[in-house]
Amino acid sequence: RESLVGTLSLVPQVVDAVRAPVVAAGGVADGRGVAAALALGADGVQIGTAFLACDESGASAGHRRALASPRARTTVLTRVFSGRTARGLVNEFVEAMTPHEADVPEYPVQNWLTQPIRRAAAAAERDDHLSLWAGQSAALARPRPAAELVAALVEQTEQVILGLMKR
Known part of the structure; x- marks a missing residue:
């Protein structure tokens, strides 16, 4: 716990x-x-x-757009991208995988498994499958x-x- x-x-x-x-x-x-x-x-x-x-951030354009959107008001703790608990914005991948979170392998296995998905999403500038890490005060962030x-x-x-x- x-x-x-x-x-x-x-x-x-x-x-x-x-x-x-x-x-x-x-x-x-x-x-x-x-x-x-x-x-x-x-x-x-x-x-x-x-x-x-x-x-100057190394965050993807999609990640920065998500931080500037109303979605930044809500963050969740999730293991679905890396196998480690981290806080991020909710997107399609998080919503789809959360019901299966108990079955997600530990880090680094899950991180390795999702890496091609995250790379393809970044290349396509689609934030719906990116790990959009963000803290609880994400809504205060400004470009x-x-x-x-x-x-x-x-x-x-x-x-x-x-x-x-x-x-």
Whole structure:
């Protein structure tokens, strides 16, 4: 049985348990999330999905389009692409395979089995059979240059912290 602890719950527990610097990761996509993680004691924050939507990302065009669509509002945990649990957007492949997820072989076998499907989908620019990895804050991701995202993260984080100090 898996226990999936959210970042906001996990960060203070880890901060209290270790002496090493703590980097918060998961569900952080804007300055509000950065400020929250820092307030909970994190020394830094790793942002993933927000960077997938950036112009410089190595994500396929289909993946970036999916992140910019209303589909980004909902993510699911799935093993159907790789055999390992990962969070992603729902598409035709996920919907078709989810009823059979208990029969999916473990990583790396499932990853190897689905690789030709994913390659063909990417070549055909069809996101309905791609692994569209995305975190819980995927709906906050915006297509833009990475430098703009970094600048926005810094500005938003500062605004949130200053706003809290004024309260």
